[in-house]
Amino acid sequence: MESGNSLQSMVREYNYHVHLNTPFRPPKKGSIPSTYSLLDQTRRFDGEEEQSGGSSRSRLCLASPVKDQLSAGNHDDESWVADVQFEQFSTVLRQMLYQTVECLADSRWELRRMSQQVLPLLSETIRWYNLSILEDLWDTYLTSDPSVLCFGACLMIKHSIQHCAQLTHLMEEPMPSWKDPDLCRQAFHPIINFMEKGLLSWIRPVCGLLSRACWDKLSVVAMEIIMLANCTFPKANFGHEDVVVNSIRHLFTYAHTSHPIAQDTARTGNIRPFKTAKEGFLCCGGRLDSSCGQSNPRQVEKYVLSETHGLLSPFLRRSDLRHTAALLPILACYANFYSDDNDVCTSMLEGMTSILCLMGDHVHQCPGEMLGVEYSEYCAQAATELADIIANKEMVELSLLRPILETFYLVSTLMLDGCHLHSLFNAISARLSQVFQLRVDSPQITDPSLAILSNDIPPSPVDPGPPLSDDDDDSDSTQRGGFLNASGSSRDGIAGMMGGPSPSPVSYDSNPSSDWDSWDEDDEDQSALSVLFSEFLQRLQRFYTVAQEGRMNSFQIQLGHMSSSKQRVMRDLLNNRQPDTGPPPAKKALSFDSHNLPSDL
Numbered sequence: 001m002e003s004g005n006s007l008q009s010m011v012r013e014y015n016y017h018v019h020l021n022t023p024f025r026p027p028k029k030g031s032i033p034s035t036y037s038l039l040d041q042t043r044r045f046d047g048e049e050e051q052s053g054g055s056s057r058s059r060l061c062l063a064s065p066v067k068d069q070l071s072a073g074n075h076d077d078e079s080w081v082a083d084v085q086f087e088q089f090s091t092v093l094r095q096m097l098y099q100t101v102e103c104l105a106d107s108r109w110e111l112r113r114m115s116q117q118v119l120p121l122l123s124e125t126i127r128w129y130n131l132s133i134l135e136d137l138w139d140t141y142l143t144s145d146p147s148v149l150c151f152g153a154c155l156m157i158k159h160s161i162q163h164c165a166q167l168t169h170l171m172e173e174p175m176p177s178w179k180d181p182d183l184c185r186q187a188f189h190p191i192i193n194f195m196e197k198g199l200l201s202w203i204r205p206v207c208g209l210l211s212r213a214c215w216d217k218l219s220v221v222a223m224e225i226i227m228l229a230n231c232t233f234p235k236a237n238f239g240h241e242d243v244v245v246n247s248i249r250h251l252f253t254y255a256h257t258s259h260p261i262a263q264d265t266a267r268t269g270n271i272r273p274f275k276t277a278k279e280g281f282l283c284c285g286g287r288l289d290s291s292c293g294q295s296n297p298r299q300v301e302k303y304v305l306s307e308t309h310g311l312l313s314p315f316l317r318r319s320d321l322r323h324t325a326a327l328l329p330i331l332a333c334y335a336n337f338y339s340d341d342n343d344v345c346t347s348m349l350e351g352m353t354s355i356l357c358l359m360g361d362h363v364h365q366c367p368g369e370m371l372g373v374e375y376s377e378y379c380a381q382a383a384t385e386l387a388d389i390i391a392n393k394e395m396v397e398l399s400l401l402r403p404i405l406e407t408f409y410l411v412s413t414l415m416l417d418g419c420h421l422h423s424l425f426n427a428i429s430a431r432l433s434q435v436f437q438l439r440v441d442s443p444q445i446t447d448p449s450l451a452i453l454s455n456d457i458p459p460s461p462v463d464p465g466p467p468l469s470d471d472d473d474d475s476d477s478t479q480r481g482g483f484l485n486a487s488g489s490s491r492d493g494i495a496g497m498m499g500g501p502s503p504s505p506v507s508y509d510s511n512p513s514s515d516w517d518s519w520d521e522d523d524e525d526q527s528a529l530s531v532l533f534s535e536f537l538q539r540l541q542r543f544y545t546v547a548q549e550g551r552m553n554s555f556q557i558q559l560g561h562m563s564s565s566k567q568r569v570m571r572d573l574l575n576n577r578q579p580d581t582g583p584p585p586a587k588k589a590l591s592f593d594s595h596n597l598p599s600d601l
Contacts, residue, residue: 039125042089042129043129043130046088089129097122100118100119100152101119103115104148104281105151123156123159124163127163131190134156137153138156141153142206143205144209144212146218148281150218151218151282154218154225157199160195161195161225161229162228164192165228167191167192168192170184171185195233196233196236203229203240206225207222210223210243211247213275214275215276215297216282217277217283220284220308224307226243227314227315228311230315230319231311231315231318234318241320248330250271250272251297252301254271255298260381261329274297284300305334309343312348313347316351316354321355324358325355325358327351327355328355328381329382331352331382336385336386339389346403349403352407352410353406357410359379359414360414363414379415380420382411383415383420387423387427391426391427398529409536409543413547416548416554417554421554421555425566425570426562428533428569429566429570432529530578533573538574541555
């Protein structure tokens with residue numbers, strides 16, 4: 001009887017949520033409280049059916065005409081419930097889970113996309129309903145076999161850890177709308193404790209998947225699981241940072257074989273052969289062409305960074321420096337190679353900051369102890385890559401150049417000998433020279449008569465004749481120019497089209513009070529760069545002055561080794577003066593004779 005009351009109560013609440021015109025009927029005495037969710041009521045009903053043996057309802061008919069029967073007859077009539085056979089809802093969730101995972105490997109792209117969207121939501125529903133469903137799946141299919149079920153199991157572990165991170169944050173900072181935060185925390189604890197304890201055994205097969213000789217989507221998900229586990233459960237001390245570091249170094253070595261860091265790693269490390277899935281559901285970033293050679297590792301590398309770059313900094317901050325220090329120059333290389341991607345480059349710089357802060361803590365904990373030859377070499381390689389970004393990446397925005405300089409400053413605080421400053425001075429000088437050269441090479445009007453002529457050319461008469469052929473490109477351009485001029489000049493085209501007065505010819509060079517087009521963006525860029533470099537160099541000089549008090553200042557020594565022209569640029573920046581990058585090349589003045597202008601003007 002209790003089972004029937006539970007089912008009827010669940011049906012009433014379902015009917016209330018589905019049929020908006022149905023009034024809400026409070027549950028009868030002894031039934032389930034109305035505050036329970038539909039999922040809680042289903043779980044309780046499943047438990048009661050399991051205790052009673054499930055003889056009255058052996059199968060669940062999800063396609064039963066519930067809606068039609070309720071809408072056709074009286075809403076209070078629940079006699080149809082006795083004729084419906086139900087099965088455990090956990091069985092339904094299992095079948096839905098297997099079907100969704102199976103769609104991950106389907107040949108139809110749209111079906112794969114839908115399964116990727118459904119799987120996180122379905123796995124969260126299962127976590128709230130019955131965690132043993134996921135536990136059975138992970139215990140069974142987390143193996144070294146890269147099957148679709150193994151891939152789906154890894155995806156659900158990843159989603160479950162991300163869910164635990166969200167719940168942990170909500171436990172620390174409850175939502176203002178919660179009426180009873182303690183009750184919500186009690187609901188969160190089982191999921192968090194279950195994942196933290198279960199990962200102690202599941203993390204090992206995940207590491208085995210990352211250590212395989214093949215790079216594919218399963219490898220990337222395994223890397224994300226290790227990073228997320230260490231970030232979400234720091235007290236559990238899962239470890240395995242070395243597996244992630246070795247995998248990144250392995251990928252970098254094959255993606256950039258000619259780079260000195262990759263050559264050193266290949267010469268000193270035990271690097272396994274590079275393999276990747278060229279097609280199928282585990283292929284990274286589409287179909288790979290086996291004939292493209294070097295592009296395969298770089299394509300995989302780009303996919304790996306796009307998926308994991310947001311986890312690097314928190315993962316490295318909580319990892320053992322003995323394992324992660326080797327990533328410092330590699331992250332600097334990635335910041336250089338992917339400087340056109342603001343998100344990836346920023347994540348690489350944040351990861352470097354995490355490693356450098358750990359190195360700084362290591363030095364401060366051991367007063368008088370040097371950084372170490374190995375760590376110093378990593379810092380020197382990272383400084384070289386950062387200097388290369390400063391010198392050669394003229395398209396890097398100032399908002400990104402600031403964290404690059406900040407990262408270089410952190411490297412400098414660990415390298416008191418100052419040997420890396422030589423590359424910094426060269427980089428700053430080259431960067432300013434590039435900006436100055438762009439400004440000098442831009443075309444300038446030197447003859448005031450040219451400005452007058454360019455604004456006083458009468459519009460060409462427009463003959464509405466037959467359409468022009470493809471061969472009359474020059475004539476077509478002339479007519480388009482006539483339309484622009486007839487509209488009231490390019491400066492006030494809308495006013496011209498609306499019948500407003502045409503602006504009179506003005507020579508902007510001869511009218512100093514006019515601010516039209518007086519803002520020189522190149523001058524602005526050079527000025528902003530000069531201020532940025534000036535503040536950075538002054539801060540760096542102060543650090544070496546204080547750190548090496550009573551000794552030879554490495555900053556001044558390295559500056560003295562530069563050429564006289566570069567020394568002048570650096571000292572101008574240090575003294576807050578506009579740097580002199582050299583005299584601009586002489587340009588021949590342009591002159592025009594209005595009598596010799598082409599007749600078609």
